[in-house]
Each structure stands twice: as structure tokens, then as C-alpha cells.
Amino acid sequence: MPSTPVALLLAAGEGRRLGLGPKALLPYQGRPLVEHALAVLRAGGCERIVVVLGAGAEEVLATxxxxxxxxxxxxDWRTGMGSSLRAGLGALPADAPAVLVSLVDTPGVTPAAVARVLAAEGFAAAAYGGRRGHPVRIPAGYWGEAARGAVGDAGARALFAARASELLLVECGxxxxxxxxxxxxxxxxWRG
Structure with a gap:
């Protein structure tokens, strides 16, 4: 029986433009934002989760x-999201058929959206009013290509551009x- 996709939560950013400290530690609904994001992934059906930390990693782990x-x-978190995506992809278990990539700074993503994208076949992304967003589902066969294109803050943009005809948008708006x-x-x- 094939294994289920693994979730990858990118939570390494320092929130430089926010000026409030690492995004993972922003207080949201009475807990750090990283805890909220993990709870959403679990409630959406993700059983195995890899979380990438960077800015404030020691504080995140302690609190x-x-x-x-x-x-x-x-x-290398200071170089942008691309390095976090590469680090996370490199840590995924070999038996995972796909990865569901989510970002810590998207508090409006719900378990229902996670479940929809998780259940999709192949290369898929959540869409909001027809516009691509997160989470995204990347089949294992694309991980190398995704890692090679993950530079600076680009994340998987190069993969999305190269495989646009294969991408299934899953409306979650x-x-x-x-x-x-x-x-x-x-x-x-969001806090209000």
C-alpha cells in the first residue's frame, strides 16, 4: 500500500518587513503561529510533517x-524561501509519493483546504478565486526539479512555470x- 504524502511546513522566516520577530513565533489565537499551522495540517489529514526552522530556531524549539x-x-534561511524548500525536500522520507508544502505565514489556510489539496492527484495547488496559492502538492518525481529551481525567495516558482500545463488548481476560496x-x-x- 503506497504511503501518504508528507507535509512540509516552511517556517524559517524572520519577518523582516513585519519587524515583530520570527514569523513562527507570532502570537495567533493564543499560541505561536507555527503551532496553528501544524494543527491545521494535522486536522487536514497530514500524518507525517517536516517543519523547517531558521530565524529564532532555538526559541521556537524552546517555546x-x-x-x-x-x-x-x-x-541559510537569510538567503530566502528557496533554501528552506531545498532543506525540507532533502529531509523527506524516501517512501513519500508526494509532499504537501505549506507556509507558516498563511493563517487563513484551513484543514478543509489542506484536505482538498492532499486528496488531489499529481501536481496540484490550492486556488483562491482561480489564483494559485498554498498549500501545494508536489509529486516525488518533481522534487529534484523543484530543489534546483528554488533560489532566493522564489521557492517553487520555476517548477510552476515549467510544469504549468500539468498543474491542477484546486479551488479552496x-x-x-x-x-x-x-x-x-x-x-x-488577521489578529483582529
Missing amino acids: AELGDCTVVRNG DVASGDDVDTVGQWER
């Missing part, structure tokens, strides 16, 4: 309840929001 996740420390948190104004809207 946040991560459960039974595999923790990967990205020492009725159950979630794909908005990310990069500015104080965005954060205040």
Missing part, C-alpha cells in the same frame, strides 16, 4: 509545541484564504 514533527534547521502575512497591516487584520 512552541511541535509534537512529533521532523525538525530541519536551515542555516470557499473554505479558506490564501493571503500571507508580510506587513504589519496584514498581520493586524
Whole structure:
């Protein structure tokens, strides 16, 4: 019986534009944002989770309840999301047929959105009003290509561009929001 996809939570950013410290530790609904993101992944059906930490990794490990996740420390987190994606892809178990990539700074992603993308076949991404967002599902056969294109803050953009005709958009706008948190104004809207 094939194994289920593994979730990969990218949570290494320092939140430079926010100026409030590492994004993983932002207080959201009474707990660090990383705990919220992990709870959403678990409730959406993810049984195995790899979380990539960078900025404030020691503080995250000391204060946040991560459960039974595999923790990967990205020492190159300052170079952008691409290094976190590469680090996470490199730590995935060999038996995983796909990875579900999610970002710590998307508090509007819900378990329903995770479940929809997790259940999709092949290369898939959540869509919000037809616009691609997170989480994304990347089959194991694409991991090498995704890692090679993950440079700076680009993440998997090169893979999306090269494989656009293969990408299945899974509409999730009725159950979630794909908005990310990069500015104080965005954060205040989420906290309010």
C-alpha cells in the first residue's frame, strides 16, 4: 500500500518587513503561529510533517509545541524561501509519493483546504478565486526539479512555470484564504 504524502511546513522566516520577530513565533489565537499551522495540517489529514526552522530556531524549539514533527534547521534561511524548500525536500522520507508544502505565514489556510489539496492527484495547488496559492502538492518525481529551481525567495516558482500545463488548481476560496502575512497591516487584520 503506497504511503501518504508528507507535509512540509516552511517556517524559517524572520519577518523582516513585519519587524515583530520570527514569523513562527507570532502570537495567533493564543499560541505561536507555527503551532496553528501544524494543527491545521494535522486536522487536514497530514500524518507525517517536516517543519523547517531558521530565524529564532532555538526559541521556537524552546517555546512552541511541535509534537512529533521532523525538525530541519536551515542555516541559510537569510538567503530566502528557496533554501528552506531545498532543506525540507532533502529531509523527506524516501517512501513519500508526494509532499504537501505549506507556509507558516498563511493563517487563513484551513484543514478543509489542506484536505482538498492532499486528496488531489499529481501536481496540484490550492486556488483562491482561480489564483494559485498554498498549500501545494508536489509529486516525488518533481522534487529534484523543484530543489534546483528554488533560489532566493522564489521557492517553487520555476517548477510552476515549467510544469504549468500539468498543474491542477484546486479551488479552496470557499473554505479558506490564501493571503500571507508580510506587513504589519496584514498581520493586524488577521489578529483582529
